[in-house]
Amino acid sequence: MKKELNGRNVFLIAFAMALICFLPFLIRDRGFFIYFGDYDSQQIPFYIKVHEAVRSGKFFWDMKTDLGSSIYTSYSFYLLGSPFFWLTIPFPKQALPYLMPFLQMLKIALASLGGYYYSRQFTKDDRSACLGGLLYGFCGFMMVSLVFNHFGEVVAFFPFYLLAADDLAQKKKYGVFALLTALMAVTNYFFFIGEAVFLVIYVLVRYVADKQYDTKDKLSCLARFAVEGLSGILISAFLLLPSLIAVAGNKRVSETIFDRNLFVYGDIRTYLALIKSLVLQPDVINGETLFGTTEGTVASLSLYLPLFAFCGVAAYFMQKKGWDFLKKMCMICLFLALIPLGNSLFVAGNGTYYARWFFMPLLLMAVMTAIAVEEFERKAFTKGTLLYGGLLVVFLLIGMITKSAFVNAEGVFLIKNRSDYEMEVAAGISCFFILAYLVWILKKDKKKQYLNIFLGAGILCCMGTFYLHMYMGAIQVSDEGRSVYKEQLFMDMSMVRPQAGEFYRIETDHTSTNEMLTQDMPSVSCFLSTVSGSIMDFYGFAGIDRSVASELPYGRLGIRNLLSVRYFLQNEKNSDDYAFVDQGLLAGYQEAGEENGYSIYENENYLHMGTVFNNYMKRSEYEKLSDEEQDQVLLFALVMEDDKTAEFQKTKGITELFAEEFQQQMQKVAFDDTVKQQCMELNQTAADRFEEGDTKLTFTYTKAKSGLAFLSVPYSSGFTAYVDGKETAIIKTDGGLMAVPIEEGTQELILIYKEPGFTAGIICSILGICLFAVWIFTHKRGMIKL
Template identity: 65%
Template sequence: CLSGLLYGFSGFTLVSLVFNHFGEVVAFFPFYLLAADRLAQKKNYGMFSLLTALMTITNYFFFLGEVLFLLLYLLMRYGTGATRHMKEKLSLLARFIAELLTGVFLSAFFLLPSLLAVAGNTRLSETIFDRNPLIYSDVRTYLALLKSLILPPDIIQGETLFGTEEGTLASLSLFLPLFACCGVIAYFIQKKGWDFFKKLCLVCLLLAVIPLGNSLFVAGNATYYTRWFFMPLLLMAVMTASAVESFEPKPFTIGTLFWGGMLLFFLLTNIITKSATVDATGIFLIKNRSSYETELTVGICSFLILVYLVWILKKDTKKKYLTAFLGAAILCCAATFYLHMNTGSKQVTDSGRFIYKNQLAADTSQFLPKEDDFYRFETDTGSNHYILTQEMPSVSCFLSTVSGSIMDFYKFAGITRTVSSQIPYDRTALRALLSVRYFLQDAQMPADPGDSAQELLSGYQSVTKENGYLVYENKNYLHIGTIFSHYMKRSEYETLSDAQKDAVLLHAMVIEDRDCKNLENLSGVTLLSAGDFKEMTKDSRPEDDEKAQCTALNQTAATTFCYDNTSLTFTYDHAKSGLAFLSIPYSSGFTAYVDGKETPLFVTDGGLMTTVLPEGTTKLTLVYREPGLVPGIVISLIGIALLAGWVLWHRRFLKKVRSQYT
């Protein structure tokens, strides 16, 4: 009961509340570990496979880290020591691998399409070997790890002491309410020998302080994440509960003194850096001091309660002191949770919250695309999620698991995209290309106040103010399905200046060199060289050129456009021959049909799509089938068959073995 309480209200759980897709993983993992134990002990067959499938489907991001932790767990618990023969250890490993693979097979209907969807995402290609794999470049990372053991966690985007830019979203916390690391220290002292808890705890600590070790839990990715800490926290919670159940004064005294000493250090850091005579910069800079002082208050109050329990409370009966520890843990868990939530809530003022709720309730239907029409919206950097609530087609997005083609497009455009899609304000040609018609700016709490006059968004006109949002309209944007008469080789495009690169996108489709041979000698399509483009636009102003090109291209746009879950349909009034530009991320799942006849799709502008339209085309249809879905379903069916055979065979085998001994 105590260990479950500490695990459920651990610092990791608190700091990760903002990520609403983390909770299920934390909740299911103890059962996953239990299933691994029962498989190792030959008490249950098949359950580990089912839970493997569940954990994979629940959140595939965590899955590799969970498997690594389970391997370490099984190695430390069942693979070391002389009590088991090598044959038995190999048999355990074989059972684990067999059920693990079966579970992966079961989840393939979901896992395979998911992996294919994010393949090519640049966040996957950045590995730990792109940085120092042995030492963290910022010493504050080590100090932040120490702090995470002693104090409750910072809120997301509200770092305090030892906060780093890369650590603010890392879910960095190893804090247990009431005990912090005291119970773990007591366990190490009072439990003689080296059991698997101690070994695994030290291995996790070693992996946490080495960048390469930490990155193993996120497939070797370069981004600093500690989102695997819920697993060692489960160990720490069990070790703490075990130490309390077998309470000994001396080990707990040592653990309490260590925690108290560290709290004193963090308290003195706050007092000294708060002094007007001290210039607290660098390592000891405290951001969001009020939040830090709240963390200190929680830590010190928890410490004082623990001091009473360890040194003052009479422990004449085991039931009495266990009840006292449990009651104190409930109190500290509730207080820590409340204060963490309250600290996060204070980041937004009451007036700001009121404004935000009104903005969410805004009626934007007058701006949404009407039937058979299509255009996109854009917001300032502080309103990415507002677009989602209004169901607006948008180029603004805060999401890391986007299509690799989107990442390719931003790379093509020279824009660094990590977790957010944001087009620099001076890139008006890109906005025109992507059919951006409206720009919404938060008038109450602008994220980019310097741009409120729209000086950088040339060509935009103020339309209205709707529930706290300034609405600007762009007259120069491409309608959906426009037809280009020119294309340019990617190699030619790369020779242009940055300004010319944007401008040429409204004159020609930029096609990968390898695909250009498929467009040679096509009617209505002409190759445009970089030199010809420079000559063509040498006497025109960029804004005039954008307006002229949008006007001309829109004469060729689709007359109607509609889409559903599986297809997109463009209709034309006898289109001219050329390249139909589709401002949609390329995917191998799309198949194009021109008047019912299948036609190839090409990658254009780095990651978008185009296809050839013959003269007189009336209908272009893109049919989408999720890549990997059908093979994934087939693999899952194979997994079901394997699981059924595996379970039935072991039931018969166990029944036969039991009959021999009865």
């Protein structure tokens, strides 16, 4: 084997390539990387939020994440378990946007390094292995993962995970697979489910189904994987178990594949988009071009390899005789991708169409391409290249014909974001011409020389297509938009910041959904899909769709007051939505000033924390009201499930309110006049002081009245309530919030929070470490031979 390249060289080459791609954007914004979409609105704010929480030692309940959620579980999907995130902890939060692009470069370099080491198992020349690694590190999935920053670490670690599996199966190298199982599970539990499914198929196809192993060897192999896999999962339980418990109550998890057709996609464009993903580099997220579907806008659909696309895989199929495990795995993945049920196996049975497992077959495709190049056969590559060129011609013709004034392109062949499509086709054609030269013109008499040229062409195309994808994403944000984003990210919002002991929430317009996360201030505006499941329940109860973001319709004044929304911030520099100002939709709000480009509007009628309600309404009565009345009644009564009212009826001063009674009351007076008086009366019963911590919420009263203390905190089984030191039941109200019965004269109400599943997870992790230690010890001593 040629030794002119090694792992260090491959890592440095990949890092340099990524740096060159990022450099124009870093120069433009003076080191501050601004992209678009989720990267700006989620990834950067999440890094800042969790970075500051970790540095202050707060890991659990946080009243600034939506209506209140656990940091430990809400951010474990995004970054809390990522080693890349923990590298930022020594740095100040102002450095994070400058560090994040370099972390992404590191992920790309590690993915390329892992791809190189994995490819080296099957190639004879390190240049071929390097090509395979770079194709994987700069593949289409890594391109679309730029906007979803937290996907990159999974792609980076996966080749090492497969290498550990191969070492455990072939060389009986114990321990590494277990540790990497724990790492993969902690890094991202959602992706880990898909990785586990892929790994099971991989082991069965490569080792169990291989005739060179006898039955004893196969059973021994499976036993090794079972023990190490179990120990790895147990080790990760400290984070994995609480996260899975938390996400089980999430609305997005409840929508499973069984809610749709199991065997056929409902839109033919999904199948056509799969073909397109093999030929052209991917669309930017939410910027679909041809064959875009509603469900596929954020699917991360790409099976693209720079320069070669699918050509190298096609050549491999023709060059290699018989059916080796790479061919079998490739065909199994293709089959599973073509049916909804098969695809859903890799995404935890989710009903939404996601292709967020395609990085795994892409690794195998990169390896197959590297092998095909090293064992180059002109005939096989000619067929693959001609098929690739033919499909490029089809996509070119679609673009030309649908652009014609004589054609009204609708339906299947409708092209959105045409400029992006034309750039993708142009990039594909450029890669094709380079490939055509390599296949048909370049002399192959000297392997070293032609492998150098293939590798150089691969590097060029990897960088070119990757930069183009970055460019298409970056131009979605204007120069002014980038400037405003940088200016407002670390702004001082002292005018609206709550003082010690008081609590209220802030609402922002849609341009600044997660802005308050970076300010560490409570807000009802939140773009985070893994919040407490009770938040989903509450919004569902209120008739508001809450999928990935919390946004209150402008007309819902009752719910704003209930949730203690004191300020509305209108971003005067970025927003194009002035509906509430122009149409007076937020009655009771007064303009209070301006700060850092935001117009501030103050709500005079917001409820203070811990107000005491004396009325309750059964859910069955609530559902008799109109939508407008349902919003209004939230300020007059707490809505309970019919079968739960017995839990608090012994509390003094509690009266049931009926729908008809409420309707009669509202007919007598105008709601706008009544709401102010009602909020004033309720606020007289509120806690005088509210103190929050990540394991304790304290409400202090001086003149408490009997009734139900309403806490606009999402219900969680992790909370235990103590009223003046006596444990008291917590009641789930308004679909997903909390109330606690208190008596007259109550001085202190305390909620103690213990992360559900955390203690059990720690115990499981200790057991996993013990199992791992025994496993390693017994093998080193030769006590067990598997």
